[in-house]
Amino acid sequence: MPQRPAILIITAGGDYAWVVANALASRFDGVEVALEQPESKRRFLKRRARKVGWLQTAGQFVTMAASRTAKRATRARTASIIADYGLQTTLSPSVPVTRISSANGADCLQLIAARKPDLVFLAGCRMLSAATLKAIPCPVLNYHSGLNPSYRGMACGWWARASGDIGQYGTTVHLVDAGVDTGPTLRKHCFPPDPRASLMTDALLMAAASREMVVRAAEDTLAGDLTPIPSDLPSVQRFHPPIWTYLWTGAVKGIW
Numbered sequence: 001m002p003q004r005p006a007i008l009i010i011t012a013g014g015d016y017a018w019v020v021a022n023a024l025a026s027r028f029d030g031v032e033v034a035l036e037q038p039e040s041k042r043r044f045l046k047r048r049a050r051k052v053g054w055l056q057t058a059g060q061f062v063t064m065a066a067s068r069t070a071k072r073a074t075r076a077r078t079a080s081i082i083a084d085y086g087l088q089t090t091l092s093p094s095v096p097v098t099r100i101s102s103a104n105g106a107d108c109l110q111l112i113a114a115r116k117p118d119l120v121f122l123a124g125c126r127m128l129s130a131a132t133l134k135a136i137p138c139p140v141l142n143y144h145s146g147l148n149p150s151y152r153g154m155a156c157g158w159w160a161r162a163s164g165d166i167g168q169y170g171t172t173v174h175l176v177d178a179g180v181d182t183g184p185t186l187r188k189h190c191f192p193p194d195p196r197a198s199l200m201t202d203a204l205l206m207a208a209a210s211r212e213m214v215v216r217a218a219e220d221t222l223a224g225d226l227t228p229i230p231s232d233l234p235s236v237q238r239f240h241p242p243i244w245t246y247l248w249t250g251a252v253k254g255i256w
Contacts, residue, residue, distance in 0.1 A: 006030040007218065008117040010103045010125045012038055015078075015089040016207035017124035020143050022088050023211035024121065024218055025095045033097045034111055036125050052239060059242025066243065067199050074200045081201060085208035104132045112136055119221055122176060130178040139221050140176040143214055145203045147188060148172040149235035152181035157202030159238045161193055162255045168233075169193045171210040173217035175226065180237050184228030187217040198256045199246070 007028055011017040013035055025031040049057040071078075082089060091097065100108045103125045109132065112120065122128070122142040133140065146156025147170040160169040170190035175183040189210045197205060220226070241249070250256045 006032075006115060006117040007119045007121055008032050008034055008112060008115055009121045009123055010034045010036065010100075010108065011123045012036050012125050013091075014124055016145065016203040018089055018091045019087055019204070019207040019211065020121075020123040020214055021095065022092050023214050025092050027215045028218065028222075031095055032115065032117075033091060033095055034100045034103075034108055035097050036100050036103050036105075036108070039102075039126055048239070056239070056242055059244060060240040062243040063199075063240050063246045066246075071200050074198060077196055077198070077201055078204060081205055081208060087204075087208055089204075102126065104129045108132070109135050119218060121218065127180065128176060128178075133176060133178060139226065141173055141186070141217060141221060142176045142181070142183070143207075143210075144172040144174060144181050145206045146170075146172065146181070146238070147190060148174055148181050148185050149231055150233045151238055152236065153238040155199060155202075155240045156238050157193065157197065157206055158199045158241065158255070161197060161202075162241070162249045162253065166192060171206045171213065173214060175228075182235065184226075185231065186220060186226065186228060187213050188229060189213040199241075 007024055007030065009021050009024065009031065011021065011033060021033055045057055045061060048060065081087070098111055100111060102108065118138055120136055120138060120140045122140065128140065146152065147168045150168055151160055157169060167190065169192065170188055172185050173187045174181065174185045177183040191209050194205060
């Protein structure tokens with residue numbers, strides 16, 4: 001009998017990450033999850049401020065905090081997405097979980113060395129450092145809630161909708177390099193956004209619609225096919241919209 005493919009999923013957890021993990025676990029044997037601890041807000045904010053400055057960071061942080069609070073108001077919509085797509089937003093109990101300090105922690109590399117996976121799959125975890133990537137001997141893929149290269153980074157579904165760029169609303173699986181979603185795209189999935197979409201529900205809806213794409217990307221990689229999809233689109237990194245941009249776009253364009 002052929003050897004079972006071993007896939008190690010690194011994630012910080014959450015509804016959309018579990019949708020991706022469950023999709024892989026339903027197709028492949030030998031799937032395991034490395035569950036990292038959340039990054040501290042202080043460290044996150046300091047890193048973000050180095051990129052965009054403290055004013056933009058403060059505005060983005062308010063939007064992030066407000067969106068977490070607003071999730072209570074979108075529970076009915078979330079429930080309808082779960083029902084419509086038949087989702088399980090908790091990890092399947094058949095999938096073993098090993099807790100790690102960080103995707104870049106020594107304990108993560110020790111786990112990879114012990115398991116010897118054929119594929120490491122990232123879904124909602126912090127960026128891997130160049131040193132971590134160099135130490136991983138197998139391909140590393142990332143599921144991204146946005147269409148690379150035009151929508152790299154965060155809140156990409158919202159940015160596509162806010163820009164009226166409906167044709168670029170979608171998701172990507174790409175090889176991981178040291179940049180922010182800059183690795184070669186292996187698979188992508190575009191679809192029209194639901195008119196009820198919001199910043200709070202984009203990620204779950206995107207994951208629900210992209211499960212087959214995720215599985216196919218893993219199948220290709222395990223079969224040794226790492227053929228990238230070429231693109232001549234501009235490469236743009238996105239961040240959470242600052243609260244003033246978010247509120248203006250919602251009030252004027254009706255894009256929340």
